[in-house]
Amino acid sequence: MNWVLNAFIFLPLVAALLSLAVPKAARGKFAVFAGIANLAIGVYIWLSGIAFDKFSTVIDWLPGLGVKYAVSTDGVSLLLSLVTALMVPIGLYYLTSRDDGKLSAFYPLALAMETGILGIFAARDLILFYVFFEGTLIPSLFLLGRYGRAARVQALTTMALYTVFGGLLMLVSIIGTKLLSGSPTFLLEDLLRGVRQIPEWQQVWLFLGFLVAFAVKTPLFPMHAWLPEFHGQNHPSGVADLMGTLYKVGGYGLFRFALPLFPDVANNYQWIWMLLAAFTAIYGAWIAFAQTDFKRLLAYSGISHMGLVALGVFSLHPAGSSGAILLLAFQGIYSSALFLVVGMLERRFIVLEGGDESKEKALDRALEIGRVRGLAASAPAFAGVALLLWFASIGVPGLAGFIGEYSILLGAYQANPWIAAIAVTTVIASAAFALTAYQKTWYEEATHSVADLSRREWTVLVPIVALVVLFGVYSAPALELVKPVVAQLYGIVLEAKK
Amino acid sequence: MTPPDVNVLSLMPVLVVLLTAVFATVLPFYTTRRGIAGLCSMGLVVALGWTVALWNQRLSSFGGSYVADNFALAFSVILILAGIAAIASSADGIVRSGSFPAEFFAVMLYAICGTMLLVHARDLIVMLIGFEVMSLGVYILTAFQARQQSEEAGMKYFLLGSFASAILIFGIALVFGGTGSFALEGIRAALAVAPANAPIVAVGALFILIGFGFKVAFAPFHQWTPDVYSGAPIAVTQYMSVGVKAAAFAGMLKIFGEALPSVGGWQTPAQFLIALTLMIGNLAALRQTNFKRMLAYSSIAHAGYIGLAVLSSPAQAYPAALFYLAAYALMNAGAFAVLNSISPSDDGIKVDSLAGLGSRNPFLAAMLALFLIALAGVPPLAGFMGKYMIFAGAAQSGFYGLVILAALTSAVSLYYYLRPVALMWFTEAKGFALPDLSSGMSRAVMVVCAIGVVLLGVLPSLVTNLVSTIGVFASR
Numbered sequence: 001m002n003w004v005l006n007a008f009i010f011l012p013l014v015a016a017l018l019s020l021a022v023p024k025a026a027r028g029k030f031a032v033f034a035g036i037a038n039l040a041i042g043v044y045i046w047l048s049g050i051a052f053d054k055f056s057t058v059i060d061w062l063p064g065l066g067v068k069y070a071v072s073t074d075g076v077s078l079l080l081s082l083v084t085a086l087m088v089p090i091g092l093y094y095l096t097s098r099d100d101g102k103l104s105a106f107y108p109l110a111l112a113m114e115t116g117i118l119g120i121f122a123a124r125d126l127i128l129f130y131v132f133f134e135g136t137l138i139p140s141l142f143l144l145g146r147y148g149r150a151a152r153v154q155a156l157t158t159m160a161l162y163t164v165f166g167g168l169l170m171l172v173s174i175i176g177t178k179l180l181s182g183s184p185t186f187l188l189e190d191l192l193r194g195v196r197q198i199p200e201w202q203q204v205w206l207f208l209g210f211l212v213a214f215a216v217k218t219p220l221f222p223m224h225a226w227l228p229e230f231h232g233q234n235h236p237s238g239v240a241d242l243m244g245t246l247y248k249v250g251g252y253g254l255f256r257f258a259l260p261l262f263p264d265v266a267n268n269y270q271w272i273w274m275l276l277a278a279f280t281a282i283y284g285a286w287i288a289f290a291q292t293d294f295k296r297l298l299a300y301s302g303i304s305h306m307g308l309v310a311l312g313v314f315s316l317h318p319a320g321s322s323g324a325i326l327l328l329a330f331q332g333i334y335s336s337a338l339f340l341v342v343g344m345l346e347r348r349f350i351v352l353e354g355g356d357e358s359k360e361k362a363l364d365r366a367l368e369i370g371r372v373r374g375l376a377a378s379a380p381a382f383a384g385v386a387l388l389l390w391f392a393s394i395g396v397p398g399l400a401g402f403i404g405e406y407s408i409l410l411g412a413y414q415a416n417p418w419i420a421a422i423a424v425t426t427v428i429a430s431a432a433f434a435l436t437a438y439q440k441t442w443y444e445e446a447t448h449s450v451a452d453l454s455r456r457e458w459t460v461l462v463p464i465v466a467l468v469v470l471f472g473v474y475s476a477p478a479l480e481l482v483k484p485v486v487a488q489l490y491g492i493v494l495e496a497k498k
Numbered sequence: 499m500t501p502p503d504v505n506v507l508s509l510m511p512v513l514v515v516l517l518t519a520v521f522a523t524v525l526p527f528y529t530t531r532r533g534i535a536g537l538c539s540m541g542l543v544v545a546l547g548w549t550v551a552l553w554n555q556r557l558s559s560f561g562g563s564y565v566a567d568n569f570a571l572a573f574s575v576i577l578i579l580a581g582i583a584a585i586a587s588s589a590d591g592i593v594r595s596g597s598f599p600a601e602f603f604a605v606m607l608y609a610i611c612g613t614m615l616l617v618h619a620r621d622l623i624v625m626l627i628g629f630e631v632m633s634l635g636v637y638i639l640t641a642f643q644a645r646q647q648s649e650e651a652g653m654k655y656f657l658l659g660s661f662a663s664a665i666l667i668f669g670i671a672l673v674f675g676g677t678g679s680f681a682l683e684g685i686r687a688a689l690a691v692a693p694a695n696a697p698i699v700a701v702g703a704l705f706i707l708i709g710f711g712f713k714v715a716f717a718p719f720h721q722w723t724p725d726v727y728s729g730a731p732i733a734v735t736q737y738m739s740v741g742v743k744a745a746a747f748a749g750m751l752k753i754f755g756e757a758l759p760s761v762g763g764w765q766t767p768a769q770f771l772i773a774l775t776l777m778i779g780n781l782a783a784l785r786q787t788n789f790k791r792m793l794a795y796s797s798i799a800h801a802g803y804i805g806l807a808v809l810s811s812p813a814q815a816y817p818a819a820l821f822y823l824a825a826y827a828l829m830n831a832g833a834f835a836v837l838n839s840i841s842p843s844d845d846g847i848k849v850d851s852l853a854g855l856g857s858r859n860p861f862l863a864a865m866l867a868l869f870l871i872a873l874a875g876v877p878p879l880a881g882f883m884g885k886y887m888i889f890a891g892a893a894q895s896g897f898y899g900l901v902i903l904a905a906l907t908s909a910v911s912l913y914y915y916l917r918p919v920a921l922m923w924f925t926e927a928k929g930f931a932l933p934d935l936s937s938g939m940s941r942a943v944m945v946v947c948a949i950g951v952v953l954l955g956v957l958p959s960l961v962t963n964l965v966s967t968i969g970v971f972a973s974r
Binding site: 153 | 871874876877878882887889890893894901902905906908909912913916917923924925958959962963
């Protein structure tokens, strides 16, 4: 039993409970400090080297039924966890600048969500994974429900139904996998040992159960419909969207559980899964082009990114898989940051209008793309940072988005050149929608003048920009983390091919 | 002449409840209603103490017709706790609708006595006696208020319930005719050697299934449930949906798991009943506008989930069913306790009137939200663990189709459970304020239920370790 990893997972939840006792005015600061402390634990784990099972904890949870509390970490889990632990305090710090006294429940909910997401990445028992996977839904729904916009109840109902519908099918698959494989426990390693003896037609059904759940959470077409509503209705600051972006763990689930457990199914029907992923990527970019609302645009652009992530995972190729994990991790940084940028824009536009944030119409106007133009003249630094983040999101070389997208397409090409060729057009399409939106907002003739970045906004954006540039030119540290895990997965796939 | 085989120790839990009930019948002439409520709670606590004290001893009386094994004792704990919760929340009902006559508590204890007899019985006749004592008590409780709905509900329940009892008795008679024994072991032994009268026994099993199916509200024998549940005083509905259901399921598990597993003919109809129950319960709950009726329909749906355990093999299914019922008792008793304390009348409330409760009464709204989320089966709360165990048991016995159906319908249930939560916390009040009738007692019940719901969800092994062998005992 190792306390470090458990502390890393549960510190945010404990802090969330403690923060209820903290006076409302100080809650924001408390939550940010808790987040930073948690990040420090994460960095400690990273620096101390994640040797095999060094940080594992395996104890009986439901003895007799084979359910264990099993958490562990490896390169992939750690990379994604670190991104989460980094972005949560940044987001919460930005939130403190917008705290109008009504946000006191936001901090504990966000921290509770962080525990859920870290648990998802660390769980090595499938029931435990399911508990984290679905449990995180509750704080997420409450964030949307408490702080969302007028149509939030509808949006949260849609999200909850999609997630739980998929999740319960996955639960059935999890139970079925254990029974049919004859495994004594729900530990991933035990299941991996026995799963090959299941007849293939049964494997297909089990795989589909997992796929539905992860397709909802990736999201993949046609299970994506909840996401635009989710982002469109969330709190205008963009911090809840940041949490939602981190909670998009479908790609990770496919990589960690679905593929290693059912490599035959993934292999034999590979073109179906790849086509689905490639179509999602194009579809997202295509629909994004037609959006007039900043947040919905980012939502569809996220769908497009996630399509690429899934494409990389389904390519069953080392380059593609590593690319998928890198893209998943880095977009957790810059996509989340773009939501914060939108939050900063919204704040300025509301002020321009003299509008009231609690009024729907004012918010609609504030989030409309192209209503206010030419901001670069009055806020050049803001324009520069935003451009950098947009470029990262398009996948411009030299920024963090590039390495992931490039590797994915490389891997996909090895697996199926035709589908890869379709997917490449996504990159062009996403450049088109992103730059159009950027041009409308920042360039063209200035209609208004706004304030440039404040000191607090600088503090929020500087670490993000630094990381996006750093990993763009030097992604080796991240790649080193991911490589061994991908090699392991690839070993399983190769063995299955024989 | 040998003296009858009576081990008073083994009878103590039931005797204590019975004696308390007798006192509660006589004493109202001399003391206050509050005193009677206190006496009854004390009696239940003492019975609970005896139940715990008898753990692992497996004492028996009446030549094995009455056995205080761990299965019976574990169910008794649920029944007694549900009784205490109902008595506590009936205090809120008194605030609302004036005084109940003190006999209310006596009748409640007689009903509890019946349920406990039912779970201890290992003989169809003793079981039937428990079943009838429980039913008669609950008929009276249902009709306890001088309101039209309450009287109508009582009458309806009594007429339909008597009919179901008649079918049950007919089934018992047929099984006796086919096997020559009332004892569960005897029936099992007879069926193991000479299946000559197989058709008679099969028909008998089917009738028993219908008789019990009525009490646990399997569709299509569920039609009484919404009317009776919404007509009865809320504290009674609370007990019915938890205690009566748990006892009836205990009876079913024993009869079908121990005595009749080798009989063909009831499993297939039972699967149909369960599938139908899952669909009707969940889909009908979707359409309810009255919160009390919604909980009534959702309790039908829960009967469907627990029903899966009746089909599965006892070693797995008994602990799973027990855990589910324990979790369900906590969640449902908690939800009804909150409902009771915010209802202006015993008709319950419109779901829409919950709007904005979160800002007006954060404590009650938080409690209700917790119970509803748990009922929906969202991890890491107790409802999820219960569902998981039931699903795992049923899957192990090969009922994949039913498990998938149960999973899909519980996704549906999320909608009607989360809507009130969303209304309470995410919308503004619309002028109409619900009262807060909660007493210290009922608040304590809610808090205890809430702690239990979280604890059983996070550390389910607290219960499963204790009861993991109850199914092994049975299939011995």
